[in-house]
Amino acid sequence: MAEKGYNPFKMAQQQFDKIADMLNLDKPTRELLRYPLREYHITISVRMDDGSELSLVRFRTDDLENATRVHI
Numbered sequence: 001m002a003e004k005g006y007n008p009f010k011m012a013q014q015q016f017d018k019i020a021d022m023l024n025l026d027k028p029t030r031e032l033l034r035y036p037l038r039e040y041h042i043t044i045s046v047r048m049d050d051g052s053e054l055s056l057v058r059f060r061t062d063d064l065e066n067a068t069r070v071h072i
Helices: 008-023 027-034
Strands: 038-047 053-062 068-071
Touching: 008 027
Parallel strands: none
Antiparallel strands: 038 053, 053 068
């Protein structure tokens, strides 16, 4: 189970900063690459075998190079 207050976007930003430092990216390039162009949030309701319902929340981001990341 995810710990309380876990934020995957914040974690991705920290990873980006670490790599940007390693690559010595300048500030304008960092700002351009820092945020995805699009973000989609999807909620799927699933009826389980026992009759209960489970809501799965997922999101997808498209970055500048049209690569797609699916976060589960």
